[in-house]
Each structure stands twice: as C-alpha cells, then as structure tokens.
Amino acid sequence: MKRNLLTLLTFAAVLAALEVAGRNGAWDTRVLPLPSEVAAYIADAFTDGARRDQLPAAVTANATAATLGTATSTTAASLWTAFAGSTLTEALLVTLKRLVSGYLIGFLAGIPLGLLTARFNFFRETFGLVALGMQGLPSVCWVPLALIWFRPTENAILFVVVMGTVWSLMLATEHGVRTVPPLYVRAARTMGSRGLHLWWRVLLPAALPAVIGGMKQSWAFAWRSLMAAEIYVTILTGCGLGWLLHNGREVLRMDQVMGVMLIIVIVGLTADRILFAPAENRIRARWGLDKN
Amino acid sequence: MPTAIEQELRPVAPSKLSLRHVSKIFRGQSGETLAIDDISLDVSEGEFVCLAGPSGCGKSTILNLIAGLEELTSGEALLDGAPITGPGRDRMVMFQEAALFPWLDALGNVLFGLKLKPNLNNAERREVARFYLRLVGLEKQENANIHELSGGMRQRVALARSLAPNPRILLMDEPFSALDTLTRETLYRDLQSIFSKRRKTIVFVTHNIREAVCLGDRIVLLSSHPGRVREIFTVNLPRPRDINDAAVATFAHQITETLTQYLETPATKEAVL
Numbered sequence: 187m188k189r190n191l192l193t194l195l196t197f198a199a200v201l202a203a204l205e206v207a208g209r210n211g212a213w214d215t216r217v218l219p220l221p222s223e224v225a226a227y228i229a230d231a232f233t234d235g236a237r238r239d240q241l242p243a244a245v246t247a248n249a250t251a252a253t254l255g256t257a258t259s260t261t262a263a264s265l266w267t268a269f270a271g272s273t274l275t276e277a278l279l280v281t282l283k284r285l286v287s288g289y290l291i292g293f294l295a296g297i298p299l300g301l302l303t304a305r306f307n308f309f310r311e312t313f314g315l316v317a318l319g320m321q322g323l324p325s326v327c328w329v330p331l332a333l334i335w336f337r338p339t340e341n342a343i344l345f346v347v348v349m350g351t352v353w354s355l356m357l358a359t360e361h362g363v364r365t366v367p368p369l370y371v372r373a374a375r376t377m378g379s380r381g382l383h384l385w386w387r388v389l390l391p392a393a394l395p396a397v398i399g400g401m402k403q404s405w406a407f408a409w410r411s412l413m414a415a416e417i418y419v420t421i422l423t424g425c426g427l428g429w430l431l432h433n434g435r436e437v438l439r440m441d442q443v444m445g446v447m448l449i450i451v452i453v454g455l456t457a458d459r460i461l462f463a464p465a466e467n468r469i470r471a472r473w474g475l476d477k478n
Numbered sequence: 479m480p481t482a483i484e485q486e487l488r489p490v491a492p493s494k495l496s497l498r499h500v501s502k503i504f505r506g507q508s509g510e511t512l513a514i515d516d517i518s519l520d521v522s523e524g525e526f527v528c529l530a531g532p533s534g535c536g537k538s539t540i541l542n543l544i545a546g547l548e549e550l551t552s553g554e555a556l557l558d559g560a561p562i563t564g565p566g567r568d569r570m571v572m573f574q575e576a577a578l579f580p581w582l583d584a585l586g587n588v589l590f591g592l593k594l595k596p597n598l599n600n601a602e603r604r605e606v607a608r609f610y611l612r613l614v615g616l617e618k619q620e621n622a623n624i625h626e627l628s629g630g631m632r633q634r635v636a637l638a639r640s641l642a643p644n645p646r647i648l649l650m651d652e653p654f655s656a657l658d659t660l661t662r663e664t665l666y667r668d669l670q671s672i673f674s675k676r677r678k679t680i681v682f683v684t685h686n687i688r689e690a691v692c693l694g695d696r697i698v699l700l701s702s703h704p705g706r707v708r709e710i711f712t713v714n715l716p717r718p719r720d721i722n723d724a725a726v727a728t729f730a731h732q733i734t735e736t737l738t739q740y741l742e743t744p745a746t747k748e749a750v751l
Binding site: 369 | 565566571575
C-alpha cells in the first residue's frame with residue numbers, strides 16, 4: 187500500500203513538473219503537449235458520442251476539449267450514449283475485434299502446428315524451420331503482400347495479425363512439449379495412456395506453463411502487428427486506434443497522438459491482467475513454481 | 479451380487495513372470511552396449527523378488543522390459559505364459575522419483591490410471607481412488623497439490639496410484655532411495671502390510687542389500703557390465719520384518735560378502751554400493 191502510494195506520488199510529481207515547465211514555455215507544446223491536454227483529449231474522445239451523431243464522421247477527430255462541459259452535465263443515460271458512440275470507444279472496439287479474431291485464428295493454427303512439429307520429424311524439418319524464419323520477420327513486412335492479396339480490407343489486417351501470432355505460439359508449444367520430462371510419459375504409458383489420450387492428458391498439460399508463456403508473447407506480437415498494420419493501412423470499414431494515432435499526426439494533434447498511445451499501453455496491460463495473469467497464477471500455485 | 483466397486487477392489491490373482499535368456503543391447507552414439515546378458519529368472523505368483531546389484535548391472539533395464547517400456551533384443555519375457563509386447567495395466571510401475579503429475583492434485587493422480595478403466599463410472603472411480611489413498615494413509619491430502627506434499631507423501635501417492643488399477647504385478651524401481659531413513663522405514667512396514675493384504679507379485683529394484691533382505695522373498699544378485707545373474711538368495715525370515723532387526727542385518731552381511739568378492743576386479747571396483 188505504502189509502495190503504491192510512493193509510486194503514485196512520484197508519477198504525480200513528474201507530471202506536475204512537466205505541466206508547470208510546459209506552461210511556462212520550456213518547449214513548444216504543439217510538439218510535446220502538456221499532460222493536462224493529453225488527459226483532456228482522452229476525456230473528450232471518450233465522451234463525444236452525442237456530438238459525433240450530428241457531425242459527419244470525418245470531422246470527429248477534430249473535436250475540441252471545449253465541449254467537454256456539456257457532456258458531463260447530462261444524465262446517466264445520455265452519458266452512456268456519449269461514451270458508447272465516442273471516438274475512442276469506437277476505435278477501441280474496432281481494434282479489439284481485429285486483435286481478438288486475428289489472435290484466435292493464430293491460436294487455433296499455432297497450437298496444433300506446434301504439436302505436429304513436436305511430434306513428427308517431418309513437420310519439424312519443414313514447418314518448424316519456416317516458423318523459425320518467420321518469427322524473425324517483423325510482421326509489418328507482411329503488409330505489402332497482404333494489400334495485394336486482400337486489397338485494403340479487414341482481411342489484410344487480419345492476415346498480418348495472424349502472421350504475427352502464429353509462429354511464436356507454434357514455437358512455444360513445440361518447445362513446451364519437447365521439454366516435458368520423459369518420466370511423465372513413461373509413467374503415463376504404464377498406466378495405459380497412449381496416442382491421443384497421452385497427448386491430451388499428459389503432454390499438453392505438462393507443456394501448459396510453456397504454452398501460456400507463448401500465448402502471452404504471441405498476444406504481444408499480435409498487438410504490435412495490428413498497430414503497425416493500422417498505421418500503415420487505412421481501411422474504410424473501421425478506424426482503429428492505429429488509425430487515430432496516424433490521423434493525429436496528419437492533423438497535428440499531438441495530444442491525440444499521445445492520448446492514443448497511452449490508451450494502447452493501458453489496453454496491453456489490462457489484457458495481461460485479465461487474460462493471462464489469472465491462468466498463470468493458477469498454474470504457478472498448482473505446480474508450486476513460486477517456491478524456490 | 480457384489481457392486482462394481484467391491485468387484486474392483488477384490489484382490490486379483492498375482493501373475494507368474496518368467497524371463498528366458500533375455501539380453502538387451504542399447505545402441506547409442508558410443509556404439510552398442512550390452513546392458514543385460516542372458517538373464518533367466520522365474521517369479522512365481524505372489525512372490526516378492528528384489529533385484530539387487532551395483533550400478534550398471536541392468537536391474538532397471540530388466541524392470542523396464544517387464545513393464546513393456548523397452549523391447550528386449552533376444553530371449554523372451556513371459557507373463558502368465560504370454561509374451562510381453564508393451565505396457566499394460568496388469569503391471570504398474572513405481573519410479574525412483576515419484577513421477578506424479580504436477581497439474582493434478584493427489585486424488586487426480588490416483589484417478590489417472592483408473593480413468594482408463596472402462597468398467598467403472600466416475601463416482602466409482604473416485605471411491606476406488608479414495609480407498610487407495612486411505613490405504614497409504616493420505617485420505618486427508620486428497621486435494622493437496624503435489625508440491626505441497628513431502629517426499630515420503632509423494633511416494634505414498636505414487637504407491638496408491640500404481641495400486642489403484644489393481645495390477646497383478648507391481649514393479650518398483652528404487653522407489654524409496656531418495657527418502658530419509660525414518661520415512662523409508664515406515665514405508666517398508668506399509669509396503670509389507672499392503673503386500674500381504676493385496677497379494678501382488680512384486681519386483682523391486684534396489685542397490686541397498688538390507689532393504690532387499692527386509693522386503694524380499696528372494697534376492698537376485700546381479701553383476702555388472704553386462705548385467706548377469708550372479709546368485710539368488712532365498713530369505714526365510716518371518717514377516718513383517720524390521721530393517722533394524724539383527725537377523726536382517728546378518729543376512730544382508732552375508733550377501734554383501736558375496737558381492738564384494740566378485741567386485742574385487744579393478745574394472746568394477748568403483749561401482750561398489
């Protein structure tokens with residue numbers, strides 16, 4: 187508790203110092219916005235739903251902090267509309283939808299491929315090698331290809347996210363399975379476990395700590411690929427966080443750029459806390475991995 | 479009409495085991511190694527046989543052959559007259575390390591083998607698993623994670639796990655060697671009582687001669703590089719035996735004498751127990 191307070195106070199002090207220095211003309215705040223401007227952008231971009239209903243979509247990014255007061259004075263119901271239809275909420279939903287669907291496809295392909303490469307030499311010497319190579323290829327390098335293959339559509343973005351996910355997950359799964367202590371397999375075999383049962387009930391659970399680690403890593407990779415793709419590719423079917431970031435530069439709104447960057451960081455942290463930390467903690471407790 | 483559980487828990491007839499001129503060659507990077515050479519051995523129903531000898535005598539290899547985890551190079555291994563072709567639920571193995579699955583709790587581990595038995599439903603399986611946890615004195619730990627158990631408790635769970643599918647043969651590969659003396663001595667008592675209650679054929683590998691005398695009906699002394707049967711001792715001491723008993727110590731001394739005699743060749747000297 188005390189440590190949290192100290193952390194909080196330190197951050198507050200740094201932000202306050204930046205605010206004061208910036209206000210006193212230490213730098214051009216059009217290039218590096220004040221902390222309060224970034225906060226104001228985020229607050230506004232999360233509550234501009236009502237206003238955006240009346241305006242053509244393209245103008246929304248130019249919304250200013252001046253109208254903030256009108257949004258907060260409304261009732262809870264209209265607050266909800268203001269939030270649900272806001273710039274950031276919509277961008278978040280678009281981005282998360284792409285992220286989750288791309289990650290799921292990568293997951294559904296990566297785990298079985300990892301199991302196959304762990305099991306069969308043929309797959310290890312073919313797919314395994316490809317995975318090793320592809321993992322070294324930043325997934326934004328797939329964008330030119332994706333644009334030709336799929337045109338600037340959702341599928342192009344999905345493809346890039348899948349390419350960012352699948353290889354690392356595949357390699358992590360393979361590694362996990364191949365480092366399962368042989369004793370587990372021998373013990374299971376003496377109890378009559380064979381074939382699919384051995385895979386499903388022994389090798390996979392035994393490899394689970396490594397697989398979860400790989401899932402976490404590939405989630406981070408998917409997130410990076412998606413941001414790269416969204417900045418690079420403008421798609422009319424939806425404007426995600428990456429597009430907002432890109433747009434912020436085009437309209438010279440650095441508060442927007444930094445605000446969106448902050449949101450991206452928070453989404454990443456939250457995903458880790460919600461999706462992976464509980465699973466990881468459960469496994470650590472069950473296996474006793476915290477004991478040294 | 480007995481219930482499925484009563485039927486399941488009824489002691490099964492132990493098996494008869496025979497090895498005829500069994501040899502095993504391992505092919506590794508350093509070429510071929512003859513691990514065991516021309517081993518012939520009969521184990522009768524309900525007998526407790528200890529395989530003892532220095533390291534490299536192939537005692538674990540023999541156990542793995544019987545378990546069906548490895549294939550023999552020549553000779554034959556028969557179980558009730560039929561050749562052993564692979565692992566089977568009639569032969570359960572207990573390893574040196576507990577080899578329990580860390581992703582399951584104690585009960586889950588004991589249930590693992592039972593879940594592969596089709597003649598029971600899940601409720602019955604749980605009851606059978608609890609019966610064996612009770613037998614090894616761990617009924618209170620059924621929901622414990624494996625890492626929360628002490629070394630001795632883990633081996634008890636492992637014992638319950640190998641007893642649970644009601645095998646006819648129990649194969650034990652130095653199961654107590656990693657435990658402290660006190661825990662080990664309690665387990666000697668427990669194992670002897672389970673042996674007399676459940677009537678199993680037991681093949682027990684050890685390098686501890688006293689342990690062998692304390693537990694076995696017969697002790698097969700092996701020599702190493704390659705593993706060969708050196709001598710077979712029959713232990714006629716009354717059960718239950720205590721490892722600290724004078725009679726056990728005297729008998730063990732006698733066997734150790736024999737062992738040192740044949741170890742007195744320079745090549746194998748360092749392999750002394």
